[in-house]
Each structure stands twice: as structure tokens, then as C-alpha cells.
Amino acid sequence: MPVVRALTKVAKKALLTPGCGCQVSAVAVRHVSFSPRQVTNASDASFHSVSFSETDHPKVLITGGLGQLGVGLAKLLRKRFGKNNVILSDIRKPPTHVFHSGPFIYSDILDYKNLREIVVNNRITWVVHYSALLSAVGEANVALARAVNITGLHNILDIAAEHGLRLFVPSTIGAFGPTSPRNPTPDLCVQRPRTIYGVSKVHAELMGEYYHHRYGLDFRCLRYPGIISADSQPGGGTTDYAVQIFHDAVKTGKFECNLKPDTRLPMMYIDDCLRATLEVMEAPAETLSMRTYNINAMSFTPDELAQEVQKQLPDLQITYKIDPVRQAIADSWPMNFDDSNARNDWRWKHDYDLPELVQTMLNFIGSESQVAQVS
Numbered sequence: 101m102p103v104v105r106a107l108t109k110v111a112k113k114a115l116l117t118p119g120c121g122c123q124v125s126a127v128a129v130r131h132v133s134f135s136p137r138q139v140t141n142a143s144d145a146s147f148h149s150v151s152f153s154e155t156d157h158p159k160v161l162i163t164g165g166l167g168q169l170g171v172g173l174a175k176l177l178r179k180r181f182g183k184n185n186v187i188l189s190d191i192r193k194p195p196t197h198v199f200h201s202g203p204f205i206y207s208d209i210l211d212y213k214n215l216r217e218i219v220v221n222n223r224i225t226w227v228v229h230y231s232a233l234l235s236a237v238g239e240a241n242v243a244l245a246r247a248v249n250i251t252g253l254h255n256i257l258d259i260a261a262e263h264g265l266r267l268f269v270p271s272t273i274g275a276f277g278p279t280s281p282r283n284p285t286p287d288l289c290v291q292r293p294r295t296i297y298g299v300s301k302v303h304a305e306l307m308g309e310y311y312h313h314r315y316g317l318d319f320r321c322l323r324y325p326g327i328i329s330a331d332s333q334p335g336g337g338t339t340d341y342a343v344q345i346f347h348d349a350v351k352t353g354k355f356e357c358n359l360k361p362d363t364r365l366p367m368m369y370i371d372d373c374l375r376a377t378l379e380v381m382e383a384p385a386e387t388l389s390m391r392t393y394n395i396n397a398m399s400f401t402p403d404e405l406a407q408e409v410q411k412q413l414p415d416l417q418i419t420y421k422i423d424p425v426r427q428a429i430a431d432s433w434p435m436n437f438d439d440s441n442a443r444n445d446w447r448w449k450h451d452y453d454l455p456e457l458v459q460t461m462l463n464f465i466g467s468e469s470q471v472a473q474v475s
């Protein structure tokens with residue numbers, strides 16, 4: 101069969117040529133790092149692998165770093181790797197204290213060339229990709245959410261693959277939908293979310309895993325629960341009520357909740373979330389049996405959270421005014437998260453349960469409001 105032999109020869113040659121763009125088996129190309137967007141010939145390939153010795157500190161870029169999570173993560177990573185090894189970036193203007201706390205750079209995730217320049221000029225080795233529109237704001241502006249969450253992710257994936265970066269992209273409980281098992285939700289199950297946010301996060305999980313198998317990209321992803329923080333504000337999600345309740349309880353003694361009292365969702369204190377992110381980024385590759393993990397700490401309803409807060413502030417008055425958009429989203433999300441794979445593979449363990457969370461939040465916000473009153 102000379103024709104078959106000739107075709108086989110052509111196919112073999114194509115497989116050995118970087119950047120051929122052929123659909124080849126995942127096993128054949130695993131850990132061969134070449135760029136999906138840029139590499140056109142073999143001579144370019146050498147320029148793509150940034151050497152990063154394990155003994156060096158990584159040089160980290162955080163995108164979308166001025167939101168609820170980025171500033172806290174920068175603080176944690178700077179403590180570990182040094183102030184100048186962690187660059188915060190965003191399209192917003194940083195507050196003065198953030199600007200003076202370490203390197204900050206303007207970066208729009210939709211500007212591919214600028215992103216590439218930042219990575220090259222700063223010899224970036226890790227990217228934590230936080231830019232996103234969250235669930236409620238995403239429903240209010242689907243076109244922008246699609247651009248930032250999907251096109252922005254494509255830019256980051258290509259740059260990370262091209263430059264041999266380790267890439268962290270957070271996913272969320274919002275990557276599941278009403279047909280997923282909800283109590284508990286395992287790592288692997290049906291994922292049919294009904295929000296643009298959820299759809300974009302499932303897309304991110306799948307694209308990251310695909311780039312890992314296809315191009316050897318060191319992609320790592322955690323599905324965060326709703327994150328609760330005292331010194332940073334949430335960016336327009338469905339779980340925001342669980343932050344706002346603390347501020348209103350301390351400042352006014354009243355809280356109007358936009359979810360029904362029995363709406364159960366997985367939640368986590370920010371310190372646990374940021375530590376998990378650092379731990380999974382530092383985990384030896386061989387301990388990771390998967391590239392996308394659920395992580396969890398606790399699960400509660402607005403009523404249960406209010407009762408716990410009332411143990412400290414008995415006069416707190418709670419009323420309910422349901423936001424139908426947020427309620428429909430919450431009703432489609434997991435009530436409880438099964439994170440046993442993270443606990444087994446890289447020894448994930450949370451520190452904060454509901455009582456410690458409430459105590460910590462009230463201490464922080466209470467002391468801040470005392471300082472504000474004095475000054």
C-alpha cells in the first residue's frame with residue numbers, strides 16, 4: 101500500500117514539526133511546550149522555554165489584582181517570594197496604600213501584545229489570572245463578561261503556553277448548574293451552569309486542561325466557594341451578602357439580605373482561600389492527579405450565618421428582600437462541596453469554620469470602625 105505508507109511518513113514528519121497545528125494524540129504531545137498562537141518554525145521554539153530553576157523564587161504576575169482577592173494574595177506571595185517578585189496588575193487605579201506596597205502595573209487582559217510585553221520585560225514565571233466579571237455583574241453585562249472571562253482567558257493561555265509559565269486560574273462553585281449533584285458536588289460530574297460566569301469558568305477549566313495535555317502548559321485551577329473577607333469588598337457576586345452582613349451588623353445593627361434565609365452555599369474565609377492557592381501552586385506536579393480541584397471549608401444559609409453573628413451582636417435585626425437574579429443563581433449552585441481529592445492529593449485543609457469566621461470578621465471590622473470613630 102504505497103499511498104498509506106507515504107501518508108504515514110507525512111504524518112510522522114508533521115508530528116515532529118513544532119507548531120504544525122495538527123490534531124495529534126494528547127499523549128504524543130504531552131509536555132512538548134510550543135505556542136498555539138505564535139510558533140511557526142522550529143528555530144523559534146528555543147525562545148519559548150523560560151528557564152526557571154526550582155531554587156529560584158518565581159516572578160509572579162496577578163491579573164485583575166485590585167478586586168476582592170488580589171491584594172491579599174499579593175501580600176501573601178510577597179511575604180514568601182519577596183516584594184519585587186510579585187506584580188499586581190489591573191485596569192483600575194490602585195489606592196495609595198496598594199500602590200506603595202509593591203510593584204503595580206496597568207494591564208488590560210484584552211490587550212494581548214501588552215500582556216506579552218509585561219511577561220517578557222519582567223521575566224514572569226507564574227501568572228495568577230484573577231480578572232473576571234463575577235456572577236451577578238456578568239448577568240448584567242453578558243457581552244463584557246464574555247470578552248473579559250473568555251477572550252481574556254484565551255490571551256493568558258496563549259502567553260502562558262508560549263513562555264512556559266505556571267498558570268493559576270480560579271474557577272468557582274458557579275461552574276456547576278441545576279443538573280449537577282448539589283449536596284455534595286464532586287469534582288467530576290455534570291456541569292451545565294446557567295450564567296455567563298459559570299459557562300466561562302467551565303470553558304476556562306476545559307481549555308486549561310486541554311492546553312496542559314496538548315502543549316504541556318502547567319495549568320492549575322481551584323474551584324473556590326464564596327469568599328469572605330473583611331478588608332476587601334466583593335466584586336458583584338451571588339455570595340456577597342455573606343460579607344455585607346458583617347459591615348452592616350457593626351455599622352447599623354441592621355441587615356437586609358438579598359437571598360432567602362434557607363439558601364445554602366459553600367463558603368470560605370479569605371486566608372484559607374489564598375493559602376490554598378499558594379499551596380496548589382507550590383505542589384509538586386506528581387502530587388496533582390487532576391488539574392482542577394474543588395476546595396471547601398464550610399457551608400451555611402443566611403439564617404445560620406445571622407444566628408452565629410447574633411451570638412456576638414444579639415441586637416442585630418435581619419430582614420429579607422430577595423433579588424430574583426441572585427436567588428435563581430444561588431438555587432442552581434452547589435449547597436456543599438466535596439473536596440476530598442484536594443485533601444488527599446496535596447493535603448488541603450481549611451482552618452476556619454463558621455464560629456472562627458464570624459469571630460475574625462467581627463474583630464476586624466469592629467476594630468476598624470473604632471479607629472474610624474476616634475479619628
Ligand SMILES: NC(=O)c1ccc[n+]([C@@H]2O[C@H](COP(=O)([O-])OP(=O)(O)OC[C@H]3O[C@@H](n4cnc5c(N)ncnc54)[C@H](O)[C@@H]3O)[C@@H](O)[C@H]2O)c1
Nearest residue numbers: 164166167168169208209230231232270272324326327335
Ligand atoms: N470572590 C469570590 O467569592 C470568588 C469565588 C470563586 C471564584 N472567584 C474568582 O477569583 C477571581 C478573583 O475574584 P475577585 O473576587 O477578586 O473578583 P473581583 O470582581 O473583585 O475583581 C476582579 C478584577 O478584575 C478586574 N478586571 C475587569 N476587567 C478587566 C480587564 N479587562 N483587564 C484586567 N482586569 C480586569 C477588575 O477591575 C477587578 O479588579 C475571579 O476570577 C473570580 O471568578 C472569586
Ligand SMILES: C[C@@H](O)[C@H](N)C(=O)O
Nearest residue numbers: 234235272337338339
Ligand atoms: C462564588 C463566586 O464565584 C462569586 N463570589 C460569585 O458569587 O459570583
